[in-house]
Amino acid sequence: EDKVVQSPLSLVVHEGDTVTLNCSYEVTNFRSLLWYKQEKKAPTFLFMLTSSGIEKKSGRLSSILDKKELFSILNITATQTGDSAIYLCAPLSGGYQKVTFGTGTKLQVIP
Amino acid sequence: NAGVTQTPKFQVLKTGQSMTLQCAQDMNHEYMSWYRQDPGMGLRLIHYSVGAGITDQGEVPNGYNVSRSTTEDFPLRLLSAAPSQTSVYFCASSYSRLAGGKSYEQYFGPGTRLTVT
Numbered sequence: 001e002d003k004v005v006q007s008p009l010s011l012v013v014h015e016g017d018t019v020t021l022n023c024s025y026e027v028t029n030f031r032s033l034l035w036y037k038q039e040k041k042a043p044t045f046l047f048m049l050t051s052s053g054i055e056k057k058s059g060r061l062s063s064i065l066d067k068k069e070l071f072s073i074l075n076i077t078a079t080q081t082g083d084s085a086i087y088l089c090a091p092l093s094g095g096y097q098k099v100t101f102g103t104g105t106k107l108q109v110i111p
Numbered sequence: 112n113a114g115v116t117q118t119p120k121f122q123v124l125k126t127g128q129s130m131t132l133q134c135a136q137d138m139n140h141e142y143m144s145w146y147r148q149d150p151g152m153g154l155r156l157i158h159y160s161v162g163a164g165i166t167d168q169g170e171v172p173n174g175y176n177v178s179r180s181t182t183e184d185f186p187l188r189l190l191s192a193a194p195s196q197t198s199v200y201f202c203a204s205s206y207s208r209l210a211g212g213k214s215y216e217q218y219f220g221p222g223t224r225l226t227v228t
Contacts, residue, residue, distance in 0.1 A: 032215050042201055042219035043154070088153065092215055098169070099144065099217065103153035 002027040004102035006089055012108045017079050021105045023089035024071040027098075033072050035063055036088040038104070043088055046074070079109045113137050117202050117220035124192040124227045132187040132223050134202030141207040143185040144217070147171065147198040154201065160185055161207050192227045199224050 003026045013019055025033070032050045036043035047056045049065035049072060056063050060079075065072045076083055086104040093100065118133045136143065144159035156169030160179040174196060176188040185204075189196060203217040 034215065034217070042222055043217075044219075045216045048215055090154075090217075098159065099156065100170075101146070101154040101156075103151065 002091075002093060002098070002100040004089060004091060004100050006087075006102035006105050008105060009103070010106040010108070012110060013079055015080060015109055015111050017109075018075065018077045019079060019107060021074040021076075021087050021107070022071065023073070023102055025089070025091045025100075025102075026070060027091045027093035027100060029093050030067065030070075031092040031094075033065055034090045034092065034099070035072070035074050036090065038086045038088060039084075046087075076107075079107075081109050081111060083107060084109045115202055115204055115218050115220035117200075117223050119223060120221065122223060122225050124189070124225065126193060126227060128192050130189050130192065132189075132200055132202075132225075134185045134187065134220060135183050136185075136204040136218070137183065138204060138218065139182060140204035140218070141182070142217075143179065143202065143204045144169070145175070145177065145185070145187045146201045146203065147196075148201060148222075149198050157187065157200075189225075194227045197225060197227045 005024045007022045034048050035046040047063045052067040060077045063074045086106050088104045090099050090101045115136045141162045145157040146154040148154050155171045157175050158177040160166045163179050163182050166177050200223045202220040205217045
């Protein structure tokens with residue numbers, strides 16, 4: 001059975017802090033890993049990672065994948081209150097991409 | 112493009128009633144899926160489809176049926192609603208093949224909040 005574990009489950013930081021969110025996975029026939037941000041509505045896409053060791057970057061957010069150790073991290077530098085959300089990782093697997101979501105990390109950034 | 116649309120946004124059902132949640136996308140995506148989201152449980156896959164006429168079960172399929180007669184539409188049917196099906200339901204779509212710069216990014220609809228009493 002496919003398994004995705006995200007840690008920590010929740011996190012409270014002050015504005016300006018840097019955070020690292022973790023995602024470990026065990027899926028059959030891994031293809032890619034997606035990161036999403038979910039505020040009060042539907043998840044919004046952040047990154048897709050397919051190759052190990054290649055950092056993807058978007059502003060203050062960056063992410064990297066390790067296919068040998070089966071994990072990914074999402075870094076957020078200089079956090080802002082607008083970064084408060086649940087961050088979800090989702091490996092794609094199988095012949096047709098079956099997506100398995102982790103339970104997410106709830107990040108709260110306080111002023 | 113309207114993206115992924117879902118109707119209704121809110122629904123209250125009595126135990127035993129049936130209903131259909133509608134999902135449509137106008138991006139010509141092959142892959143469509145239904146998730147439910149419960150507090151502390153993340154998104155759990157109910158059913159998915161890789162193209163018209165092809166569907167398969169996800170992690171939590173019991174009590175739900177789907178069909179995919181067109182590329183655009185992927186309705187989710189609750190056969191006999193139960194309180195355990197109270198949840199927020201999301202439909203999503205994406206390309207199913209990486210080609211020509213396409214991405215596996217899933218586009219989500221706005222969700223349907225369902226309450227079963």
